[in-house]
Amino acid sequence: MNQALTKPASLAELDLEALRIGADAQEIRLESRADNQRLAAALVAQAVRTLEIFSRDLEAEIYEQPDFLEGIKALALRSRHVRIRILLQDPGRVVRDGHRLVEMARRLSSFIEIRRPSHDHREFNEAFMIVDNTALLHRRLGDRYEGHACFKQPLRARELANFFEEVWKRAAPHPELQRLHL
Numbered sequence: 001m002n003q004a005l006t007k008p009a010s011l012a013e014l015d016l017e018a019l020r021i022g023a024d025a026q027e028i029r030l031e032s033r034a035d036n037q038r039l040a041a042a043l044v045a046q047a048v049r050t051l052e053i054f055s056r057d058l059e060a061e062i063y064e065q066p067d068f069l070e071g072i073k074a075l076a077l078r079s080r081h082v083r084i085r086i087l088l089q090d091p092g093r094v095v096r097d098g099h100r101l102v103e104m105a106r107r108l109s110s111f112i113e114i115r116r117p118s119h120d121h122r123e124f125n126e127a128f129m130i131v132d133n134t135a136l137l138h139r140r141l142g143d144r145y146e147g148h149a150c151f152k153q154p155l156r157a158r159e160l161a162n163f164f165e166e167v168w169k170r171a172a173p174h175p176e177l178q179r180l181h182l
Helices: 032-045 067-078 091-099 100-108 154-170
Strands: 026-031 048-055 084-089 112-115 125-132 135-139 147-150
Touching: 026 032, 032 067, 032 125, 032 135, 032 147, 048 154, 067 084, 067 100, 067 147, 084 154, 091 100, 100 112, 125 154, 135 154
Parallel strands: 048 084, 084 112
Antiparallel strands: 026 147, 048 125, 125 135, 135 147
């Protein structure tokens, strides 16, 4: 059966534990905060080499959850070749609220880097996460929970990764996100 022609599945219809990055091309429909939480945690738990996140304010309801943070920590400590990069459009809220992923990035700065996009990309209103250049979680409207995810969608993941790289090259570290040395 051609996976590209199949209707996206609801998360409730799938055995999330059985899905594997690089193996399962079923597109998954995201409809709620809980869907995003579960998928983000499941994807990062399987990450081996790279993780890229483009977000307006690192939505705490997705990216500050214990399962997700454990996955990030495990990934960062897995190998010195791991690369975790985050483009964060509005760092003010995460700095003010003490987001745990930002705190982790400060402690593991050799593995996790956060930058703020240049002014040219500050109004970009999509949110996405790319894992190992193959799997992705994508929301066309970054301030809403509706979107899709897939454990094997290398062409779309590559398109988003190319966009991410373009923005990353022009982005700069934000002073408030850097580790404070006292």
